Amino acid sequence: MLVLRKFAKDRPAVFGLAVVLAVVFVAVFASQLAPYPGDVSASHLLRRLKPPSWAHPFGTDNLGRDIFSRVVLGTRGALTIAVMVVGTSMLIGVPLGLIGGYYQGWGSEAIMRITDMFLAVPQLILALALAQLMTPSLESAMLALTLTYWPFFTRIVYAETRRLKASLFVDALQCIGASSPRILFLHILPNCISPIIVRATIGMGFTILVAAVLGFLGMGATPPDPDWGLAISESRQYLPDAWWFSTFPGLAIFLTVLGFNLLGDGLRDIVDPRLRRSR
Amino acid sequence: MLRFILRRALLAIPSLFGLLVLTFFLIRVVPADPAAALAGENATPAQVAEIRRQYGLDRPLHEQFVVYLGQVARFEFGESAYSRRPVALDIKQRLPATLELTVSALLLATLLGIPLGTIAAVYHNRWPDTLLRVLSVAGVAIAAFWFAIELQLLFAMDLGWFPLRGRMSSGLAAPPAVTGFLLLDSLIAGRLDAFRDALHHLVLPAVTLSLGGIATIARFTRAGVLETLQKDFVLYERAQGFPSRALIWRFVLKNSVVAAITQIGLLFGALIAGAVVVETIFDWPGIGFYTVQAILTADYKVMLAVTLLIGVIYAAVNILVDLVHGLIDPRLREQL
Numbered sequence: 347m348l349v350l351r352k353f354a355k356d357r358p359a360v361f362g363l364a365v366v367l368a369v370v371f372v373a374v375f376a377s378q379l380a381p382y383p384g385d386v387s388a389s390h391l392l393r394r395l396k397p398p399s400w401a402h403p404f405g406t407d408n409l410g411r412d413i414f415s416r417v418v419l420g421t422r423g424a425l426t427i428a429v430m431v432v433g434t435s436m437l438i439g440v441p442l443g444l445i446g447g448y449y450q451g452w453g454s455e456a457i458m459r460i461t462d463m464f465l466a467v468p469q470l471i472l473a474l475a476l477a478q479l480m481t482p483s484l485e486s487a488m489l490a491l492t493l494t495y496w497p498f499f500t501r502i503v504y505a506e507t508r509r510l511k512a513s514l515f516v517d518a519l520q521c522i523g524a525s526s527p528r529i530l531f532l533h534i535l536p537n538c539i540s541p542i543i544v545r546a547t548i549g550m551g552f553t554i555l556v557a558a559v560l561g562f563l564g565m566g567a568t569p570p571d572p573d574w575g576l577a578i579s580e581s582r583q584y585l586p587d588a589w590w591f592s593t594f595p596g597l598a599i600f601l602t603v604l605g606f607n608l609l610g611d612g613l614r615d616i617v618d619p620r621l622r623r624s625r
Numbered sequence: 626m627l628r629f630i631l632r633r634a635l636l637a638i639p640s641l642f643g644l645l646v647l648t649f650f651l652i653r654v655v656p657a658d659p660a661a662a663l664a665g666e667n668a669t670p671a672q673v674a675e676i677r678r679q680y681g682l683d684r685p686l687h688e689q690f691v692v693y694l695g696q697v698a699r700f701e702f703g704e705s706a707y708s709r710r711p712v713a714l715d716i717k718q719r720l721p722a723t724l725e726l727t728v729s730a731l732l733l734a735t736l737l738g739i740p741l742g743t744i745a746a747v748y749h750n751r752w753p754d755t756l757l758r759v760l761s762v763a764g765v766a767i768a769a770f771w772f773a774i775e776l777q778l779l780f781a782m783d784l785g786w787f788p789l790r791g792r793m794s795s796g797l798a799a800p801p802a803v804t805g806f807l808l809l810d811s812l813i814a815g816r817l818d819a820f821r822d823a824l825h826h827l828v829l830p831a832v833t834l835s836l837g838g839i840a841t842i843a844r845f846t847r848a849g850v851l852e853t854l855q856k857d858f859v860l861y862e863r864a865q866g867f868p869s870r871a872l873i874w875r876f877v878l879k880n881s882v883v884a885a886i887t888q889i890g891l892l893f894g895a896l897i898a899g900a901v902v903v904e905t906i907f908d909w910p911g912i913g914f915y916t917v918q919a920i921l922t923a924d925y926k927v928m929l930a931v932t933l934l935i936g937v938i939y940a941a942v943n944i945l946v947d948l949v950h951g952l953i954d955p956r957l958r959e960q961l
Contacts, residue, residue, distance in 0.1 A: 459643065462639075463647055471931075474920055475651055558768050559768065562768075563917060563920070564921065578768075585774070589778055592771065600768065603765075603766035
């Protein structure tokens with residue numbers, strides 16, 4: 347309860363939570379909320395590149411499609427990518443971090459060296475390199491992003507496990523003969539859940555951003571997907587006349603990522619007592 | 626100090642070796658048939674077989690890896706399929722453009738980020754702090770490619786204050802290349818017109834690239850200053866009646882920038898990666914633009930060389946950051 351009250355006082359974090367909930371709502375009910383749900387693939391050349399109006403609040407694009415509908419429908423894709431990438435990275439990274447931190451020996455050493463190897467290359471470059479090795483599609487983009495994001499979870503869980511391993515309750519568990527998997531998954535894992543959640547929240551925003559870059563560079567979503575990054579890339583030929591074409595999808599990316607980042611920041615302040623002191 | 630430098634440099638070797646293994650896997654193992662990929666789409670089976678033999682792709686993996694190490698050590702990355710020139714030469718010519726852009730962005734981010742972070746810490750939990758917190762989170766949340774396009778839209782297309790793309794106006798003769806940095810070269814040649822033109826072209830890309838950096842540096846400076854402000858020596862100086870402004874800008878800041886310097890170092894790597902996007906949008910003739918062209922034309926040799934280059938820059942910057950730390954705080958030297 348104390349935690350909830352503390353969170354409620356943190357206005358930017360509450361704003362972030364509201365944005366995230368709104369984005370999730372829009373994603374779930376996208377086909378109901380979009381005024382022209384058929385505009386995913388349909389084209390209406392007669393009304394191409396129309397500025398914002400009552401009928402088309404965000405204007406229309408080069409194929410006469412309603413940009414508002416496409417931004418709304420794009421929410422689903424962006425969130426799906428983020429959930430899939432962060433979820434899979436967690437499934438890979440967390441167990442590796444637990445094992446690497448708890449056991450000693452060449453196996454753990456190998457896990458951590460491989461993790462460091464992945465962390466030594468800038469994520470965007472690695473994702474680009476991976477994405478171009480496969481044929482451009484949403485699936486390859488997701489795979490590339492997952493392969494570059496799991497080491498972050500391994501690093502965090504590793505550090506937490508190392509710390510917890512030295513604590514008294516783990517000693518006690520070992521003394522009463524609890525098995526290692528039991529200690530790891532039932533006792534150590536719950537204790538490092540908060541940094542994992544913080545990392546996952548920030549990772550959601552980050553993934554949406556990098557996925558948009560991949561889409562923009564033509565290495566992610568393919569036409570006619572209502573992808574935000576792809577839309578901005580398509581809009582470049584029609585500037586400066588069709589300013590609305592690039593502006594609104596970009597605002598959608600910005601607001602979504604902002605929501606996740608503010609929420610993640612607020613959660614971190616609650617979770618990490620070291621930072622709480624300095625605030 | 627020398628021992629510290631040596632030990633720190635030795636620590637970088639495993640991660641660099643890891644990078645080599647990783648790139649090797651990317652090029653030789655991940656694609657189903659690297660020979661076919663190298664040969665291109667229209668190659669006949671005989672041509673693919675020829676390439677497989679020529680590149681030694683029919684030999685065992687560990688032998689291929691040794692050959693690969695030798696090539697990297699001699700900077701032999703082959704010829705780019707896109708520019709039809711040796712990759713090493715292309716990189717040599719394009720690297721200064723990228724460095725000019727990233728260093729400018731880093732400078733801008735530092736010059737703005739440190740004062741902003743300090744102000745936020747001084748006005749802790751009051752409106753300048755809240756404003757900066759929201760702005761810094763927003764700065765990281767903006768997609769750089771979108772921000773760049775919006776800047777172009779407003780300042781280049783609508784207002785016409787800045788040029789839309791490129792490093793220099795096409796009508797202007799470039800100064801003789803000495804360093805490859807246009808700003809420096811034009812000053813060396815005494816060409817003020819070229820200097821002004823190059824600076825003019827640099828503004829929008831550098832601002833775009835520095836955005837995330839300003840936010841990050843401001844956040845870490847703020848945290849550092851807040852922590853230092855709680856130290857006893859600050860209380861003591863205050864009690865002595867030391868002027869607050871001088872105290873903060875001279876003593877507190879000096880004691881708080883360690884974390885921010887780490888971030889400046891790490892940012893340099895991130896900025897080089899970010900340059901990929903910014904250079905594409907502003908047609909900046911650097912490594913990033915080159916990388917995207919390579920990706921779009923499936924130019925494996927270029928991709929490999931660029932990934933290695935960026936990895937090496939990353940490692941070098943990390944070493945440099947630790948060295949600077951060692952200089953600022955002698956206690957850290959003992960830990961390594």
